[in-house]
Amino acid sequence: MNESADAEVSSDDIPTISFDDFTKVELRTAKVLEVEPHPKADRLWLLTIDGGTEKRQIVAGVRAHYTRDELKGKTIVVVWNLEPATIRGVESRGMLLAVEDEGVVRLLGPDGMVAPGCRVG
Secondary structure, eight states: OOHHHHHHSOGGGSOOOOHHHHHTOOEEEEEEEEEEEOTTOTTOEEEEEEOSSOEEEEEESOTTTOOHHHHTTOEEEEETTOOOEEETTEEEOOEEOEEEETTEEEEOOOSSOOOTTOEEO
């Protein structure tokens, strides 16, 4: 994290959670199978992902940062058990993890080849 990001959010401002709360979050690797533009939003992609046990669609706000070709085939980390949300009329069943540093967005993922559906922990 850079200094400007540290200045924005003090650790005193971030609520703590218990270890039990943390263990409820299911983080998994997923392979991006298909990438389509969201029909109602220029900044969103519709990603079809393979999470090992099933395929799902998620809506991802990374269209300004990644092309279709850069995303397709990529292994990402997804919050798998997030409650489904409807984003601009399209259901999203998960959330990819990314980091932003001074306007540059980077997806979080393994540093090597792993199968879809591996639990992150």
